[in-house]
Amino acid sequence: MAVAAMMDERMEAACTRFLFREAELLDRRMFDDWLGLLDSAIDYRIPVRTTRLAQDGGGFSAVAHFMKEDLGTLTLRVRRLDSDYAWAENPPTRTRRLVTNVRVSEMETADGRAVTSNFAVYCYRGDNPTPVILTGERQDVLSGPVGALRLRRRLVLLDSTVLGMESLSIFL
């Protein structure tokens, strides 16, 4: 019992550290290092959301996505950002990610461990002193042992329906 609880605490701390490390890499635009945190079978999705009546559910589309990625498509996105001519990110969006309310599942599935967190990303573009703030929940699955966790799945559930910024040229 005590050993199991310790294992859970170790795993919880490791998952939280993983998410903080990931946020650091993305804020610092270390995209190649970020790709290194991804499982080769990564399934990464940001569904489109529409405003629905309460009785009709959360409004997340099963079909429409802002991003629906695997390792190949995420790698191509990163390669494009290497270009000096990727104008949406040159000058870059300055981002600050706050990752909180981390909830680590006690159960492990074949894919890994479910980790849910809340996020806020503050996006500053140009000299606009007012950031666009994207918030939402991320439902992740982290694979691998404590010392070598990798992101296997990510479902980003945005709180907004109309995207309040001109492009989604950052990773969430």
Add this chain to the structure above:
Amino acid sequence: MAKDSHPGSDAAALLAGMEDDLAKGMVPLRVFNNRQIYELELRRIFARSWVFIGHETELPNPGDYAVRHIGQDPFIFLRDDKGEIRVLFNSCRHRGVQICRAAMGNASEFVCPYHGWTYRNDGTLIGVPARSQGYRKLKLEDWGLFPAPHVTNYHGLVFANLDPEAIPFERHLGSYAWYLDTQLLLSEGGMEVIGEPYRWIVDANWKQGAENFCGDSSHTQMVHRSAIEVGVTGAAAAGAPGKSGLHVHDCDGHAISTRLAAPGQSVFWDYPEEVTRHFRPGRLSEAQFDFARRGVVHDGTVFPNFSYLHLGVTDSAERASAGFLTVRVWQPRGPGETEIWSWTLVPREAPDAYKQRAYEVSMSSFSPSGSFEQDDVAVWPGIARSARTVFAELNDIKLNYQMGMGEMSDSPHLQDWPGPGVAEASNAGEGGLRTFHNTWLRQMTRPV
């Protein structure tokens, strides 16, 4: 140099001088961010043009609805219980409250949350609270939701017009139908929408996207250089202007931009065989069908703010280029703010797996996260910023739209092009953009 200018005289003076400006291939910078011009646009363009509302396949079932906009005005796009598509003003006849408060859903009736006036989904008023006590003489049939005066379903594309005197959509489209039909009618089933539309906000004027899709072929090699560098698409589709490009402008007020493969080649925007085997001339002429067969890229705008783009791209180094059609609305939200709505469409007969694939490549290229679209919208806000400067006003700055105009061009008009409009054998030109602004000016100055 500087002349005395009063902000209040802007719109009339701008419009008065624009015919001469356009004849010289110039457009005043200020039209891209001017409150007076914008207020006139809402009334003279959006309140009396055919505006895209949605696609019929977004509403597969009776009662399906979605909220859409004409200018900034909210309308309910719905399929009533009898299956008829309607466009109704989203405002209760009692106090004006929005009766439809979700963006999409299904309803057989709409109940106003304020006092409970209740409308059937064909717009008829069917219930009023305390009617027997206080509304005994109310004629329900006089107080239904306001319908858009004209609605048309053009091969699945639904347009509405708020002008009771509007000309029919087919006349508005005119001979440009030759080009639009080519995008829509390749297979018997036509096109269908995949998923809900993207919606996002750009700090730019609505005309920016509308004119760009009319034939701005020289921006691709610069704005989209990063996408070309990583191989999302080939130089044939997005490289420097050249002889593979064919522009058609002055086509009854509309324009189309293309990049075409050599005669005899079959490209069909990189749709795979499992899709193209459903393509046949059918409702198209042989010339239209050949135009589609050679299609590397087709993009155009149906005036005022509906644009389409047919092409093939890929999203990964490991996968082949795949074709899709994206359509979009540049919905005005202010003189310097636009909400972009965009949809992905595929031929209805395409296998389900291909539909999903087409959605993915469309998302990867032309969406808020798209490798192409990100960089368009990164530069457009700069135009809106310049347009509202005092400097632009004091100097009456005109922008240069002269590319390919008259003797500027190295190639003559095509004489033997089978389609309508003025065809240019080169896409090193901005005739389509001039067409857009000429149509705009005609509509802005047309007597009420």
